[in-house]
Amino acid sequence: xxxxxxxxxxxxxxxxxxxxxxxxxxxxxxxxxxxxxxxxxxxxxxxxxxxxxxxxxxxxxxxxxxxxxxxxxxxxxxxxxxxxxxxxxxxxxxxxxxxxxxxxxxxxxxxxxxxxxxxxxxxxxxxxxxxxxxxxxxxxxxxxxxxxxxxxxxxxxxxxxxxxxxxxxxxxxxxxxxxxxxxxxxxxxxxxxxxxxxxxxxxxxxxxxxxxxxxxxxxxxxxxxxxxxxxxxxxxxxxxxxxxxxxxxxxxxxxxxxxxxxxxxxxxxxxxxxxxxxxxxxxxxxxxxxxxxxxxxxxxxxxxxxxxxxxxxxxxxxxxxxxxxxxxxxxxxxxxxxxxxxxxxxxxxxxxxxxxxxxxxxxxxxxxxxxxxxxxxxxxxxx
Amino acid sequence: xxxxxxxxxxxxxxxxxxxxxxxxxxxxxxxxxxxxxxxxxxxxxxxxxxxxxxxxxxxxxxxxxxxxxxxxxxxxxxxxxxxxxxxxxxxxxxxxxxxxxxxxxxxxxxxxxxxxxxxxxxxxxxxxxxxxxxxxxxxxxxxxxxxxxxxxxxxxxxxxxxxxxxxxxxxxxxxxxxxxxxxx
Numbered sequence: 001x002x003x004x005x006x007x008x009x010x011x012x013x014x015x016x017x018x019x020x021x022x023x024x025x026x027x028x029x030x031x032x033x034x035x036x037x038x039x040x041x042x043x044x045x046x047x048x049x050x051x052x053x054x055x056x057x058x059x060x061x062x063x064x065x066x067x068x069x070x071x072x073x074x075x076x077x078x079x080x081x082x083x084x085x086x087x088x089x090x091x092x093x094x095x096x097x098x099x100x101x102x103x104x105x106x107x108x109x110x111x112x113x114x115x116x117x118x119x120x121x122x123x124x125x126x127x128x129x130x131x132x133x134x135x136x137x138x139x140x141x142x143x144x145x146x147x148x149x150x151x152x153x154x155x156x157x158x159x160x161x162x163x164x165x166x167x168x169x170x171x172x173x174x175x176x177x178x179x180x181x182x183x184x185x186x187x188x189x190x191x192x193x194x195x196x197x198x199x200x201x202x203x204x205x206x207x208x209x210x211x212x213x214x215x216x217x218x219x220x221x222x223x224x225x226x227x228x229x230x231x232x233x234x235x236x237x238x239x240x241x242x243x244x245x246x247x248x249x250x251x252x253x254x255x256x257x258x259x260x261x262x263x264x265x266x267x268x269x270x271x272x273x274x275x276x277x278x279x280x281x282x283x284x285x286x287x288x289x290x291x292x293x294x295x296x297x298x299x300x301x302x303x304x305x306x307x308x309x310x311x312x313x314x315x316x317x318x319x320x321x322x323x324x325x326x327x328x329x330x331x332x333x334x335x336x337x338x339x340x341x342x343x344x345x346x347x348x349x350x351x352x353x354x355x356x357x358x359x360x361x362x363x364x365x366x367x368x369x370x371x372x373x374x375x376x377x378x379x380x381x382x383x
Numbered sequence: 384x385x386x387x388x389x390x391x392x393x394x395x396x397x398x399x400x401x402x403x404x405x406x407x408x409x410x411x412x413x414x415x416x417x418x419x420x421x422x423x424x425x426x427x428x429x430x431x432x433x434x435x436x437x438x439x440x441x442x443x444x445x446x447x448x449x450x451x452x453x454x455x456x457x458x459x460x461x462x463x464x465x466x467x468x469x470x471x472x473x474x475x476x477x478x479x480x481x482x483x484x485x486x487x488x489x490x491x492x493x494x495x496x497x498x499x500x501x502x503x504x505x506x507x508x509x510x511x512x513x514x515x516x517x518x519x520x521x522x523x524x525x526x527x528x529x530x531x532x533x534x535x536x537x538x539x540x541x542x543x544x545x546x547x548x549x550x551x552x553x554x555x556x557x558x559x560x561x562x563x564x565x566x567x
Contacts (some may be wrong), residue, residue: 004406004415135445165446166421172402173416174409268443273443349422354536355445 001177007168008033009163010138010175011077011103014145016047018101018182021072024052024063026082028378029115030165031105034077046163055287057082061089061102068098069204071195073149075100077167080107080121084128087125090158092221094129096205099152099190101145102163104131104315105169106265109348116351117165119265119317123293123325129220131227132293136269138168138175140246146178146187147238147246151230153190165351167266168383178242222354228295248297251304253279257286259363260308262330264290267316267347274359285363291327301333311340312366314359314379316348323376341371347379385532386447389432390466391456393424396519399545400456401432403523407541408436409534416441429464436532452530455479456501456522467491475529477564479522484566497566499525501556504563508556510549520546524557528564535561 005013011034015023023042025035042051050067054060056079065075078086081236083104093100108118122132135141141163148159163169200318208216231248239245252272254260263271268289277286288304311334315324316381322328327344335341345362348354358379365377391397398419405417412456413436420431433447449469458480460466467476472493478484481503484496501521511517520542535558542557543550 002409004402004417115423164419166469171416171418171444172405173441174405174414268442269442276442293437353445355448356443358445 003177004139004172005175006033006170006172007138007141007163008105008170010035010142011145011163011345012037012041013175013177014142014161015075015101016041017142017178017180018073018075018187019047019184019189020049020075021115022050022052022064022067022074023076024054024060024067024074025076025078026054026057026060028057028082030107030169031077031079031082031103033169034103034105036316037286044095046168057085058089061086061093064100064102065089065093065096068093068100068192069096069196069233071190073190075102077103077105079105080109082345083121083125084109087128087251088126090128090130092205093158095216097156097194097220097223098158099149099156099192100158101148101152101161102158103141103145103163105163105164105165114350115165117167117316118349118351119162119311119315119325120349122160122162123317125160126293127324129157129224131157131224131295133159133161134167134264134291134293135161136266137249138171138173139244141168142175142177143238143242143244143246147234149190150187150234151227154230155227157220157223157227162265164266182241186238224295226327228297231292231295238311246291247300248292249304250291252287252289254286254288254304255307256284257307258284258309259286259366261285261287261310261359261362262290262305262311263287263315264326264328265316267314270354270356271314271359274356277356278360278363283363285375290330293329296329296333298333301330302337305330305334305338305340308340309365310343312343312362314347314354314362316347316354318346318349327376343372344376345379346376352380384435384437384441385452385530386450387434387436387452387454388447388450389434389456390452390460390464391430391432392460393430394426395456396432396517397430397456398432400454400519400523401434402542403520403545404434404526404533404538407523407537408434408543410537411533413438413532414441416444417430420563421446428515429460447492450474450478454522454526456518461487461490467484467494470494475521477525477529479518495566497525499560499564501525501560504556504559507561508552510552510556520553521528521556521560524560525564528567
């Protein structure tokens with residue numbers, strides 16, 4: 001069934017179809033409507049779930065950790081400062097190997113105070129052990145929630161579904177709501193092998209000496225390696241049932257492209273539009289949309305960029321004193337495998353719009369240059 | 384692709400109007416994207432909403448700077464802000480007012496003005512109060528009369544499905560608006 005909905009509600013529908021059992025969340029613009037709709041769905045008894053009102057995002061994640069430890073499918077959603085407040089417990093959820101799924105609506109970090117989008121909030125949680133899937137449409141948001149539980153429950157690692165504030169969260173578009181029976185078949189109930197059980201008591205997360213701590217960590221890393229395999233497997237499995245395909249990366253006209261833009265989120269969607277316009281003028285440009293940050297798809301990135309003469313990474317984020325975060329990731333994947341020159345542009349922080357013209361300007365700025373003459377370039381900033 | 388900008392004031396249901404229009408357009412198997420001005424809304428302050436309509440998937444996701452057409456939900460905005468900012472030549476301007484289209488010639492000769500007295504229609508169908516009528520569904524009824532990207536039947540169906548109360552009255556208001564557009 002098709003329905004016109006905003007990105008926030010696409011998340012709520014995704015969670016409902018996934019038959020989540022515990023929802024614990026604290027409202028924050030622009031995420032609020034995710035939780036509002038879920039609370040209505042639960043109150044109307046259309047979803048058999050426990051909706052826990054909490055006093056902060058830290059508590060929301062704590063409640064999800066408790067619920068997930070007891071074997072429940074747990075869900076939450078947040079943005080920016082809310083995500084930052086969860087930080088300690090993000091490590092805990094991943095370290096405890098709990099398949100929690102959370103949606104994060106990208107909102108720039110304060111100060112100065114802001115409610116608009118950029119990716120610094122989620123990207124700065126890169127090393128917490130959460131998988132991160134970046135979306136470019138409301139359909140992808142809904143579908144990704146379902147796929148996230150499938151992958152998370154296979155490898156016992158949590159997943160963050162990420163979407164841009166406003167340009168997805170508050171944008172209405174037509175979304176196909178999958179049939180519940182098909183989702184049930186694709187995503188059966190989860191039976192957590194290590195759940196809390198009073199009949200069979202265990203100690204969880206107890207003091208671990210240097211003799212064993214690293215062994216826990218290598219298992220997390222191996223689970224992430226396995227997650228990469230599962231994400232690719234589920235891309236095929238999901239397409240078989242629902243007709244839509246979500247790989248780790250989403251290449252558009254890269255095969256014969258001399259210049260490849262590397263983008264993510266809704267900027268990638270606009271980049272794709274820009275590529276069409278540039279191609280119409282004979283400019284051989286392609287776009288590689290990064291969908292998955294963790295586990296990082298090294299092989300896919302190298303494969304998709306192997307023919308490029310120039311790579312331009314456009315980051316809607318910044319690691320102060322270094323590069324954009326996607327640029328670090330992609331450059332690191334290319335190092336030792338490719339001689340291609342890589343440019344890094346920082347654009348669209350704090351909700352500044354990224355227009356097709358932004359990409360035309362970037363392409364023109366790179367022009368016929370053989371290699372970058374700066375570590376990074378800022379787009380459209382006032383001096 | 385057609386890009387339209389709505390002008391209203393916070394609390395008038397301008398964003399909801401863009402959503403209902405998106406719903407109606409999608410019923411006709413077209414691709415559509417509707418979004419508000421990104422930010423914080425305050426009751427009474429000028430608000431914007433935008434809609435993109437196309438026969439193929441819409442990938443562009445930046446703000447609409449140069450709309451093809453505009454819909455003015457609150458006519459008092461015409462004196463307060465430049466509603467024609469960035470508006471393309473040949474644009475249609477639909478204004479909610481009891482006045483005649485000719486009275487808006489000052490907006491520019493490159494545009495064609497249509498008017499609809501949505502306040503009057505909304506009050507007649509008891510939508511909202513006399514002081515603050517709910518005009519958005521009446522305005523939507525005027526849309527298929529002047530634009531060819533959506534049919535009245537789809538508008539009426541989407542109005543019925545999307546209003547929280549009084550679906551019949553809202554649909555009747557849209558129907559009456561369709562029949563009373565001036566300037567066609």
